Amino acid sequence: MGEEKKYNRRDFLATGARFSLAFGVLGLAGIAAQNSRAGGTVWQIDPFKCTQCGRCATDCVLSESAVKCVHAYDLCGYCDLCGGYFKPGVTDLNTGAENQLCPTAAIERKFIEEPYFEYIINEELCIGCGKCVKGCTSFGNGSLHLQIRHDLCDNCNECAIARVCPSDAIRRVQANDPYLIKGDFTASEKTTWTNKI
Amino acid sequence: MQNKMIKYFLLVLAILIVAIIATNYIGNKPKNAKQNPYEYNVEEFKTVPDSLISHTEVRQVKITVKQHGSLTSFDNTIWFSADNSVKNLSLEGKILADFTVSEPVRAIAVTSDLVVVAYEKKFAAYSHDGEKAFESDVITDSTYITSVAFLNGKIVIADAGKRKIYIYDKNLKGREIEGISGAKNLHGFVIPSPYFDVAVSASNELWAANTGMHSLQHYDENGNLLDSWEKISNNIDGFCGCCNPAHFALMNDGRFVTSEKGLTRIKIYSRTGELESVVAGPDVFVEDGHAPEVAVIGDTVIALDFDRKMIRIFGKRESK
Ligand code: SF4
Ligand code: SF4
Ligand code: SF4
Secondary structure, three states, rough: OHHHHHHHHHHHHHHHHHHHHHHHHHHHHHHHHHHHOOOOEEEEEOOOOOOOOOOOHHHOOOOOOOOOEEOOOHHHHOOOOOOOOOOOOOOOOOOOHHOOOOOOOEEEEEEEEOOOEEEOOOOOOOOOOHHHHHHHHHHOOEEEEEEEOOOOOOOOOOOHHHHHHHOOOEEEEEEEOOOOOOOOOOOOOOOOHHOEE | HHHHHHHHHHHHHHHHHHEEEHHHHHHHOOOHHHOOOOOOOOOHHHHOOOOHEEEEEEEEEEEOOOOOOOOEEOOOOEEEEEEEEEEEEOOOOOEEEEEEEEOOOOEEEEEOOOOEEOOOOOOOEOOOOOOOOEOOOOOOOOOOOOEEEEEEEEEEEEEEOEEEEEEEEOOOOEEEOOOOOOOOOOOOOOOOOOOOOOOOOOOOEEEEEEHHOOOOEEOOOOOOOOEEOOOOOOOOEEEOOOOOOOOEEEEOOOOOOEOOOOEEEEEOOOOOOOOOEEEEEEHHOOOOOOOOOEEEEOOOOEEOOOOOOEEEEEEOOOOO
16 A cells, blocks of 8 residues: 555656656667668558558468557556457456456556546557557557567568558658657657647 | 470460459559458447437638637637637628637637637637737646636636646736546546636536547536536547547536537537537538537537538527
C-alpha cells in the first residue's frame, strides 16, 4: 500500500510511462540504427493513415510479422473500459478470455490505482493484426498503434505489406529516426495532436 | 524439330510466368484485398435508431478556419472564433460583428459587455466591438486551455495541460480547482487528451466534463463537488473512449448537449444523466473526425464542424 501511495497517478503519468516509452523507443532506435547503414531508410507505418485492414498480420514476408502494436502511454487514458482491450458490449470489466478483443491475448491489463489501468503489449504474442488499434481508434484516443519493429524487420527492398496496404500508410523513413510514434499533446512535438483539436 | 520443341517450350514457359506475375500483381492490389481474418466491425455502433433522433439540420454556414476554433451563444446569436478572428453571427449566418485578436483562439465566452477569448496559455477580454479590455499573463508553461466560461462575473478557465480549472476575479486573481473531493469515486480531473470543457448553466451552476471518467461534475466556486453523473458504455446511451464528452453545452432548463469524439455524435441528456435523444449521429460527420464544439439557443443546437469547415445548425424535429 505504501508503495502505491508513493507511486501516485500523476507521477506515473508524468514520468514513469513517458520514460518507459522513451527508453523503449530509444532502445529500438539504437538497434535499428545498428541494423541499417548510416543515412539509409527503413519502412514504417504512418499511424494516422493506417486503417487496420489486417494485412500487416498476413502479408509480411516473415513467418512472424515484423509489425507489432505499440502503446503511446502519453495519449492513453488508462481507462477501465478500454476500447482496445475489451470486446464491445462487455459489462463485467474483468480479464476473462471471453472479454478480450485481442485474438492472442497479447494485452496485459494491470491495475495502477483507482480508476487507472495500464495496458501493456506482450510483443511475443502480438501478431500485428490491428484489432486493438481499431478499438482504441474508434472508441478511445488512438494510443495503441502499429509499427514495424526494426529489430525484426528485414528491410526488404519492397515491403510486401506496403505493396498491398489499402491506405498507403507504409513509407520509407530515415533509419536514424525509424519510428512514427504518436505524441504527447503537451510536449513540443504536439503537431500530432494539433490536427485533432 | 528439336529446335521447334524448345521454342514451343520456352513460349509456354513465358506465358506461364507472365500469367503468374499478372495474377500475383492483380491479387495484391489493395482493392482486391482478401477478407480480413481479424476484422473488427464497429459499424453497428455508428447507427442510431431513427426514433432517438430529435433534431434535423436546418442550416449550414461555411467558415474559413485553419486551426480548430470555438463557438458559444449569447443573446440568441452565435459567437464564433477561430485562428485570430472573432465573429458574431445571427442564426441565419449574417455577420453582426467581426474583429481580430492577437493570437489563435482556442475558446470563447461572452457576457453582455465582454468577449473573453482564451489562447493556448493565457486569455484576453474584448468589448463586443473588438476593443481590448485586458489580457492575462501566461498561466503556466504547460497550460493548454480548452474552455472558458463566466461564473458570477468571474472567468472560469479549463486547463487540460495542468488538469485544473482556474477561476479569476476582476483583478485576475485566480483560484484553482483540481476536482479532488475526497469522495471515494473521485480522483481529480482525468484529462488524457486536450478535451476538457466547462460550462455555466442559466442558474449559475459550474459544470465540468471530467472526460477520462466519462463524467459531468458540478462544482461550487471553492472547488466543492456538489453533483455528478457518469455514463460509461460503448452503446448509444453512454460515453466511451478516453475523453468524452469532448464538449458540452447546457440548455436553459439544465439539460446537457454533449459532443463526442471517436464515434462523433451529439446527444441530449437529462439533468441527471439519462439519454433523452440524439441530435446528430456519426453518419452526418466525417469518420474519425473532430468532435464538434456545441452551443445552444433554445432548442436549437449549433455545432462547429471543423472537418467540413462549417457551422451546422440543428433544429428540433417537428414530429418529436
Ligand atoms: S496494411 Fe496498411 S492499413 Fe493495413 S494494417 Fe498495415 S499499415 Fe494499416
Ligand atoms: S489485437 Fe492484434 S495488434 Fe493488438 S495486441 Fe493483439 S495481436 Fe497485437
Ligand atoms: S520490409 Fe519486409 S520484413 Fe519488414 S515489414 Fe515489410 S515485408 Fe515485413
